[in-house]
Amino acid sequence: MKISCEEASDICNKSQYKEASIWQIVKLQFHFVYCKVCKKYSRKNSQLTSLCKKADLHTMPSNEKEALKRSLEEKFQ
């Protein structure tokens, strides 16, 4: 039942992307009972997730980037 802080942070990160199992989350919650450092880290980590959602970020698709790079290089030379 007891897990290390390393394992706790790993589960915490995975749970930000809904990739942690229920059993892992139970272990993580139990870890928080005696580890305030991880509890605090986890709270900030969840905050980061909601900040990223709130900011509604977009990235340019990587194939578009490659195409753009090539056409810039052509112009550059």
Next chain:
Amino acid sequence: MGLLKGQMPTHELHPETWVDQYADYLYNYAVVRVSDAEIAKDLVQETFFAGLNSAKNYKGDAAERTWLIAILKRKVIDHYRKINSKKGKAEVRMNYSTQTDAEGDWLEEQVADPFDKGGDETIENEELGIAIQDCISKLPKKQGLVFKMKTIQGMSTEDICNELGINPSNLWVMIHRARTGLMGCLNQNWF
């Protein structure tokens, strides 16, 4: 880093790094405003081309990115001018307004204002977006890339591993470092 930049009086342009450094940042700026991925992509491309063409006018008093975003802002405005003038032409054949009490109102008044998207909250989210992009750009390149693929593009762990040739535990280590870095970077203003 901002402090360091502030102390340096001049900047140089490095167009060969533009796509890697600024494409996402500019694209994000554009896509929020034009709500169309294809148009946003074109605007970013036009911005880079315009940047290259006017590189000799770059005096180096603004950071490269600030200078590029200023060009992009103009491109976005031009884009709306273009589509609004098309709209105007199409509407010439219609009545000014269907509401009788609004008789004589100009068409311009009826065109949706692209920048009026709900005031403070939009501005705050925009600042937040800029802050996050800034912090991501300060991460080591691969960490930033993995974080963006996972968090912004929502790719599966498996797909990212295949594309980058890494294993899942590598991926989670990078995600962990990236997230810890971002928390530190965003800390003062956003938590």
